[in-house]
Amino acid sequence: MSNFEYASAPESKAIANISDSYGLFIGGKFVDPRKGKSFETINPATEEVLSKIGYADKLDIDLAVKSARSAFTKVWSKTPAKERGKYLYRIARILQVRAREFAVVETLDNGKPIRESRDTDIPLAAAHFFYHAGWADKLEYAGFGNKPKPVGVVGQIIPWNFPLLMLAWKIAPALAAGNTVVLKPAETTPLTALLFAQVCQQAGLPDGVVNIVTGDGITGAALVNHPDINKIAFTGSTEVGKAIARSISATNKSATLELGGKAANLIFEDAAIDEAVEGIVNGIFFNQGHVCCAGSRLLVQENVADEILEKLKARMSLIRIGDPMDKNTDLGAINSKEQLKRIHEISKSGDAEGANRWSPECKLPSKGYWYPPTIFTGVSQSHRIAREEIFGPVLSVLTFRTPAEGIEKANNTMYGLSAGIWSDKGAKVLWAAKQLKAGVIWSNTFNKFDPASPFGGYKESGWGREGGRHGLSGYLKSDVKASK
Numbered sequence: 001m002s003n004f005e006y007a008s009a010p011e012s013k014a015i016a017n018i019s020d021s022y023g024l025f026i027g028g029k030f031v032d033p034r035k036g037k038s039f040e041t042i043n044p045a046t047e048e049v050l051s052k053i054g055y056a057d058k059l060d061i062d063l064a065v066k067s068a069r070s071a072f073t074k075v076w077s078k079t080p081a082k083e084r085g086k087y088l089y090r091i092a093r094i095l096q097v098r099a100r101e102f103a104v105v106e107t108l109d110n111g112k113p114i115r116e117s118r119d120t121d122i123p124l125a126a127a128h129f130f131y132h133a134g135w136a137d138k139l140e141y142a143g144f145g146n147k148p149k150p151v152g153v154v155g156q157i158i159p160w161n162f163p164l165l166m167l168a169w170k171i172a173p174a175l176a177a178g179n180t181v182v183l184k185p186a187e188t189t190p191l192t193a194l195l196f197a198q199v200c201q202q203a204g205l206p207d208g209v210v211n212i213v214t215g216d217g218i219t220g221a222a223l224v225n226h227p228d229i230n231k232i233a234f235t236g237s238t239e240v241g242k243a244i245a246r247s248i249s250a251t252n253k254s255a256t257l258e259l260g261g262k263a264a265n266l267i268f269e270d271a272a273i274d275e276a277v278e279g280i281v282n283g284i285f286f287n288q289g290h291v292c293c294a295g296s297r298l299l300v301q302e303n304v305a306d307e308i309l310e311k312l313k314a315r316m317s318l319i320r321i322g323d324p325m326d327k328n329t330d331l332g333a334i335n336s337k338e339q340l341k342r343i344h345e346i347s348k349s350g351d352a353e354g355a356n357r358w359s360p361e362c363k364l365p366s367k368g369y370w371y372p373p374t375i376f377t378g379v380s381q382s383h384r385i386a387r388e389e390i391f392g393p394v395l396s397v398l399t400f401r402t403p404a405e406g407i408e409k410a411n412n413t414m415y416g417l418s419a420g421i422w423s424d425k426g427a428k429v430l431w432a433a434k435q436l437k438a439g440v441i442w443s444n445t446f447n448k449f450d451p452a453s454p455f456g457g458y459k460e461s462g463w464g465r466e467g468g469r470h471g472l473s474g475y476l477k478s479d480v481k482a483s484k
């Protein structure tokens with residue numbers, strides 16, 4: 001233990017004001033699901049029920065899509081681009097004004113540390129709306145051809161790791177381009193999307209432009225299969241992404257899919273070691289490792305591996321795990337019982353296949369879902385922990401001798417979402433970046449996001465890009481596509 005400990009600094013829940021129950025947001029109003037079914041959303045750090053959420057089935061999806069179609073035809077497609085921009089700007093401002101409330105609700109529903117929801121999720125979500133507000137009336141001048149048109153009604157399905165941020169990644173470009181949307185949040189984290197529905201009302205957004213339907217995978221599949229959807233935008237697992245691709249293959253629906261990853265974080269011998277150690281920690285322990293672009297495969301050049309591991313272990317011993325509402329907490333709760341089970345299952349395969357597990361000594365809370373920060377050394381490329389996405393605070397460490405071997409190992413994966421390079425030599429960074437098959441490559445940093453920067457993957461990490469000018473192209477009908 002260190003010589004001193006921080007006193008606890010809990011954020012107050014008072015601002016959260018969570019209702020006992022929520023309906024579906026269709027046509028600008030909260031309505032009860034047709035069959036009156038509901039499910040509970042809980043706080044994964046305490047297992048307390050936060051609210052009862054309406055469960056949307058096929059009938060409700062049909063109503064939501066009809067409402068989006070009618071808003072598209074009658075209102076939104078006729079709204080001048082400049083006016084669309086004003087709505088987006090207004091939404092961004094309201095998100096800023098209500099930022100603290102959103103951060104608290106996100107942390108309660110998701111389990112992530114308040115420091116991260118407050119400093120990353122919510123500000124970035126607002127930034128996405130600001131950024132796309134600027135695009136709304138400039139689409140004609142951006143190389144999308146003469147008068148690019150919206151695709152129409154978009155079905156959007158998002159995961160639970162960055163609930164409001166993923167909503168912003170989806171809704172902001174869709175609306176800027178003139179589409180209307182039906183969005184389904186993940187079943188374990190619906191609350192900030194429902195709070196966002198209130199923001200749409202507050203901003204005076206025309207009814208039906210944004211519809212929010214809550215439910216599980218069956219609800220998501222009903223949205224994907226609705227005949228009047230023009231495009232699906234999905235972020236989630238590769239398995240579900242493939243199922244979506246199959247089910248729309250014989251239709252005119254287009255899709256963007258942002259799927260899994262198993263990013264290599266490459267540390268070359270000439271890297272600034274202390275900075276690299278911080279980058280490793282950020283790369284895998286940010287958001288409990290519930291990050292599709294997490295640096296979950298550490299590739300270290302062999303001659304600096306011992307030094308890196310020693311410093312990494314010392315740094316990991318300082319990670320504070322516990323109450324996500326405490327402003328000092330670094331590592332919060334695992335989002336659900338199912339996810340915790342999955343992390344245990346894959347990690348045990350690491351033990352069984354002969355890798356060596358290490359975690360710092362830490363006391364996990366007795367209630368809720370928790371997993372300690374963990375590294376595996378002695379990992380070989382064939383181990384499941386080196387190949388499969390764990391989506392938890394678990395790092396697999398591999399080594400390489402030459403830069404060429406490092407690149408070969410980094411690319412030896414079915415994924416290609418992101419990668420990190422740590423080196424003091426600019427020429428080596430550029431050389432490595434060129435060899436790596438990953439959509440996003442960070443150099444001497446990790447997990448940096450910006451609305452202007454396109455995000456997306458190679459291989460089984462997905463189709464298309466989100467963010468920047470490239471992201472807009474997926475929401476427009478145009479003969480000219482943004483260059484990759």
Ligand code: ADP
Nearest residue numbers: 157158159185186187216217220221236237240
């Ligand atoms: P994760 O592994 O992150 O939970 P999933 O791909 O299972 O990822 O879930 C991401 C989102 O996709 C969630 O909103 C979930 O409800 C939804 N979903 C799950 N199964 C399907 C499906 N078959 N069709 C459409 N959406 C689905």
